[in-house]
Amino acid sequence: MALSRRVRSISPSSTLALTALAKQMQAEGIDVISFAGGEPDFDTPKHAREAGVQAIREGFTRYTAVAGTEQLRDAVVAKLKRDNGLEYARDEVIASAGSKQVLYNLAMVLFDKRDEIIIPVPYWVTYPEQVRLAAATPVFVSTAEEEGFRLKRRDVERVLTPRTKALILNSPCNPTGAVIETEELKAIAELAVEREFYLVSDEAYETLTFDDIKHVSIASLGEEVKARTFVVGSVSKTYAMTGWRVGYAAGPKEVIKAMIDLQSHSTSAPTSISQKAAVAALLGSQEAVEAMRAEFERRRHHLLEHLGRIPGVTCVPPQGAFYAFPNVSAFYGKRTGPRGRKINSSTDLVGYLIREARVTAVPGADFGSDKHLRLSYCLSMEQIREGLERMGRALEQLR
Secondary structure: OOOOHHHHOOOOOHHHHHHHHHHHHHHOOOOOEEOOOOOOOOOOOHHHHHHHHHHHHOOOOOOOOOOOOHHHHHHHHHHHHHHHOOOOOHHHEEEEOOHHHHHHHHHHHHOOOOOEEEEEEOOOOHHHHHHHHOOOEEEEEEOOHHHOOOOOHHHHHHHOOOOEEEEEEEOOOOOOOOOOOHHHHHHHHHHHHHHOOEEEEEOOOOOOEOOOOOOOOHHHHOHHHHOOEEEEEEOOOOOOOHHHOOEEEEOOHHHHHHHHHHHHOOOOOOOHHHHHHHHHHHHOOOHHHHHHHHHHHHHHHHHHHHHOOOOOOEOOOOOEOOEEOOEOHHHOOOEOOOOOOEOOOHHHHHHHHHHHHOEEOEEHHHHOOOOEEEEEOOOOHHHHHHHHHHHHHHHHOOO
16 A cells, blocks of 8 residues: 655654553563653642543533633633743633644644754654654754753754744753753744744643753743744643643744644544643642652652663763653673674664563664663652663673
């Protein structure tokens, strides 16, 4: 069967594939520890769950407005004002089935053939694929590991051309956990206004920052930059609501209107029940958010402590999100035995760790940096310790 050209140009998500593999192995009774998944291992806050149950009991199970209910869009408006100091009207907000769909809608209505979209490296695996699906061209700009993978204005300036349409920002970043410094955010905002390109600010991990670092939304740095920015958010990571599938965007209303029109011919609105739960999460008690953040900070410390005991592995301490991005390139060129396979890449190393250590991670190559692995610490302290001890023993066997 002949598939379309657009589909033939994309790659499947290795993150989801490796997470599925780990679950399959666990279902088969294999003792595997997975650092692959990007999903909080906490329960959705009780008040959000109860709102979903109440929606079912009250029969709130039918279609809603394509862009989400007025109640949900107003809740997003209230959240952005409360947490980010941003003022939006309801018609400047859309709710979708997760922030991944929000980003897809935005790419489809904003990007076009011959447009160049700047993507900092390392990047979330979905950004380049969505840009290509929109027939635009991803332009990659590397961030320096020795600078903590934090994007600088000078990095963006290096790759700007007359065709630059947008820059995708992700701070805190998946996979590195890097948080862009506020002064650099201001400089990037000034550059966007000067050179007239858009900013797509994916703020899915905004509540998960450590070491007293605070998230700053680039749209809050002035009206001129706000007019060129699309703030993308989600309840998935903040409230452990990955399966509820609710994300949102706020931005210039003519583009939001186009996203709504597109969504009306694809998925239509997010699930009605999930919208009720999302409203409760956004407007209700935020105590669970801080509890999760504090626990992730403890786990980060635990993970870094055990990673530091593995000879040959180095790791920039993540400032946010729930991922570490250790450099494992010291093991490239080594073999799994006297006549064993040679490890030449992050993909090779991940395969070796699955076979020999029963540990899964995601190859850094999928995020644009083959020297690294992505490790999620959405695991218990015990699993983190055991998983890294297994990994350390397996790496010691490479010669």
